[in-house]
Amino acid sequence: MTGSAGGRRARRLAIGTAVMLVLAGTNGPWLYRFGTERYHEYKINRPGYKAVNGHWDVVEFPKEYRQDTIHAVLLHTGKVLLVAGSGNNQDNFDAKRFDSRIWDPVKGTVKKVPTPADLFCTGHTQLADGDILIAGGTKRYERLKGDVKKAGGVMILYNENPDKPMTLPEGTRFTGKGNGKVFLSDDSVLIPRATKVFDRKTGRFLRNNPGYARVVVEAPKEGTRYETGTQDGYRIGGLTGADARNTYGIANKLGMDKRDFEGIRDAYEFDPVAERYIKVDPMNEARWYPTLTTLSDGRVLGVSGLDDIGQLVPGRNEVFDPATKTWTYTRHKRQFPTYPALFLLQNGKLFYSGSNAGYGPDDVGRDPGIWDVATNRFTRLAGLRDPDRMETSGTVLLPPAQDERFLVVGGGGVGESRLSTNRTRLIDLKAAEPRFVDGPRLAKGTRYPQISVLPDDSVLVSGGSEDYRGRGDSDIHQARIYDPASNSFRRVADPLVGRDYHAGSILLPDGRVMFFGSNPLFADKADSRPGVFEQRIEIYTPPYLYRDSRPSLSDGPRTIARGGTGTFTARRASAVRKVRLVRPSATTHVTDVDQRSVALDFTTSRDRITVTVPANRNLVPSGWYMVFAVDGRGTPSTARWVKVP
Structure with a gap:
């Protein structure tokens, strides 16, 4: 006997319901996540939501064009120069695989650019003619203490001969006078001639002040038995007679300690039209993690960085002249941590917010202030909250620039500290007595915030992480727009991709904002799996581009003089x-x-x-x-x- 069609439908419905209940019991969390994700995707793609919160889109290059982008520069052609160098990848460095890309955000095309040196952790800035000045980069990767197999360290070399400098090739042999241990130099080095010193009153010769230089040395073989415990003098192999007497080395302990990154002196201009690097005169100092800042006269100041033996450049700042393509030292010394945030002010002086990206003593060069480069006078600024958490903070000149108000966002403790802050700080440099005051707080302590000024005078603040390089799965998938007029944040659409160390953002000519990079230490909350460099680009379309119509500009001049x-x-x-x-x-x-x-x-x-x-x-x-x-x-x-x- 067969039942009615209605009865059969009822039985199928009951069976289907029972199956769904069983599935829900065993896969409830999955079903919930699936439903939640589908609803979230539906919500963020609704026109009304976009008009209030904006929208994020992920751009993924074809596999052969992907790279670990560390630096990004918007070119006057409307394209973006994406620079990786070795991309914080030791294998790329060893193989001399150095990468750059030109990306056209309008056409969606990407092009490989021959890259002449390891421009990983270089400095860059816009020049007056539209070329990009790029200076510094990586000579040698760091080696952590457990990875150092050969004893070594820094040796100071002296030359007491006032008549000639001394050049020592890479691989020069140094033998300890007391310990008898042998070390080899890892680079060639020039030791300047000694300087004759005379009595100012009588003109009588007093002494020779030796010329000196530094070089990193290593034992020829692995093992702790080659370590030295105390300072010793060293004879230099290959020298005889007066040269051997006048030239010698001195080193403190040579051991198995961590070796920091080392910088290069190389400098280039990137031509946006020809889309190629053009070599210019090298800097006087090797620099890794430097800042380049335009000065009042149009020259470019190069500041800070780790030198060619991995030590912080001790305040030897220098200036690039775009007319002669050469570098000269400034008259005065001033030391900063690496990548200091230095902004040109309307009076020609520089504002240092205290923001920086890493290396340097925790008690040198970290106080914010106004710096007169010509006289070296530095006026400290008071009121900064959480001054011990300024590393990896971001600083932006708020619009309009005429107001000279700055916003400092987030930051963390020095080095690999777990400390971070959710503070923002404001300072008005046109006030009678400028001092920092607290701005609105972020939801979380934030290192590495990405900050872009928008054409409507608001500021987009996105990403970052709560811990050093995203440890503990601490990337912040949030974005906010800061309104300088109301001094307030407004939460907008959440980014799809986490961004921490080696990440950044750039305002594009169409009013959108591109985001690149991210180099987390680990890939999971337990910090048990190594992180993967984020190669995708993400584009944020702000709410203002979801309105019915927008103004247009066309048929204008290509050049306008100041005051014109x-x-x-x-x-x-x-x-x-x-x-x-x-x-x-x-x-x-x-x-x-x-x-x-x-x-x-x-x-x-x-x-x-x-x-x-x-x-x-x-x-x-x-x-x-x-x-x-x-x-x-x-x-x-x-x-x-x-x-x-």
């Missing part, structure tokens, strides 16, 4: 409420001192906008800029590129 004017064709010109001149970013290691947004005076007439560029060259350093027109709702145009000579 330029006229653009503009659809909906009458709706424009502000115009911003934005310097393109050059960012790495939470350091982007190029980024600034300058307010332009303007007038409108029908479909025309005429803008005026401020006359102050410190406010508007020479170079290429993006011009954005912004309407009353905060919606920006696509930028027009303009050169300020």
